[in-house]
Amino acid sequence: MRTFTLILTVLISAFTKAQTTNALDTIYANDTKNVALFFPEPIRQGITGSDNFVFTYNREKEQYFGLLQAKPGKESNLLIVNRDGAIFSYIVRYKTQLSKFNYFIPKSSSIGNERPILNDSISVVTAESNVDNRNYYYQKFSSYLLERKQRVGRIKKRTEGIVLSVENIVFDTEELYFVIQIKNNSTLDYDLNFLKLSVETRQKGKKKSLQRLYQEPIFKHNLPSKITENETVRFVYVLPKFSLSNDRRAILELHEKDGERNIELKLSHRYINNPN
Template structure:
C-alpha cells in the first residue's frame, strides 16, 4: 500500500520560491594589487568564480573561515561560496582600480539558501520510499555487472609508495556515470582509507593562474572498502549524476590515507568524462 505524507500550505513554498528569484545580490569590488578578505560565519568548503579574471583563494586542505579575492580589469562576474554547514552565499564581483573596502564580514543572514532541501509543511506528495528502494536495487545490480566485465576505457592510473589507484572504466547508463575503480596495495603495510572524493577542477588562464575545485557528491557507492590489506587488490564502483566537462576542466580523484601520507591525486581528462562507455 502506498504511503502518503499529508502537508499543508502550498502558498508558503510558492512565496519562498518567488522571493528567491527576486533576490538582489550584493556587489564586492576587487583589483589586482590588493587582497580583499571575505570572512564567513562557517568554514569555507567550496568557492568558485564565474570568470577567469577573478580569483578566489581559500585553504582546501584545512577549512578556514576566510578567503581572498583578487580581480583583473574586465567584465563583472559572480562568486559562489558554500560553507561547511551547507549555507550558500552569492555575490556580484567587479573590478575597481581604487578600493574603499578591503574586508567583508559576512553574517549567516546573508545566505541565499542551503544546499540541503529544507523541509516545508507545504505539499501533498506520494512517499518515495518504494522508488528509492527500486533505484538502490538497480544500482547494486548494475554495479555488480560492471565489476564482472573486463571492459576498460583507457590507462588512467597513479601510484605512490606501493599504492596504485586506477579508474578502469567509466560507463554512462540512464542519467548516471559509473566509475569502476581499483586500488592495489603492493606495499607491506595495510592501507586504511580516509576518503576518496571526486572533484571537478577548473584551470584558469592568464597571468594569475589558479585552480578551483568543486566536489562532486556520489549518489551511490558499491563495495567501497575501508581498508586494503598488504598485497590486496579491491575493485568498487562510484555512481554520480551525469556531467560533462569543457576543455579547461578535468576530473580529479583524491585518495587519502587515514593517519598516513600515501595520498594520491588521479587526474582524468575531460575527453574520458565526455566519451564514456
C-alpha cells in the first residue's frame, strides 16, 4: 500500500497554520502488544501508510484513544485527525521489545489544523465554503483509494466483453466509498448512459416482489463518459453510510447509451455491512 503522504502534504499546505518544521516523533509497536494513543479530542480519522501497521479506533462512536499494532517491515507514518480538525503525524516503526505502551498526546504536539484559520475580521464561514472543503476531502480520499490495491472480495459480472466489478468498499467518517472498475475487452467503444446503485428489498407474502430504492451519490470521482476498446477505468462513488438487513441487497446497474450491453451486479448485505 502506498503511503498517505500526498493527502498529508496537501492538508498541511492548504489548511494548516504557519509553523516551524520539526522532526516527527517516532512511536514503536509490535504484533504481540497493544500500544495505546490518547488524544486531547476524540479521533475522527486515523490512517497508516503501510499494511504492516494497523491503527484501530471506534468509528461508530468517537473516542479519545486508539490502538496501534505492527508486523515486521519497513517504517511508515501515522496520520491522526481529531474531531476539532487538529492534525497529528508520527513515524511508526516495528520493535520486538517495547518499553512504552501508552502515549498521552498533548494538544501542543499538533502539526496544524485541517480547517482554515480565520482572521478576526472574518466571522462567518458560508455553507458554500463548507461544501467545497468537504468535496475537496472526498476528492483527495478517493484518489488515495484508487492508488491502493486493497480489495473487499471478488465482486464482478460481465456481458459481451464488458466487465463491471466492485474492487473495494471503504467506510470513512460518515460515508461509504465504492471503488468501481469497468473493463472493456470488446472491439467496440462503450458509451456510458448511467451507473446507479439501488437497494433491493424482497417483499414477503404470497405474492413475492422486489422493490428498489435508488441511492443518490454525494460525490463521484473520475466517472468516465466513454470506455474505449481494451480500456480499463477505475472511479469512486461516495454515498452516505447505510447498512442492510438480511432480506436486502445492493444492485449496481450499468447501462450503455444507444446499446444493449447492460449489467446488473448484485452486492450482498455482507459486503455493505462489513466494509474496509
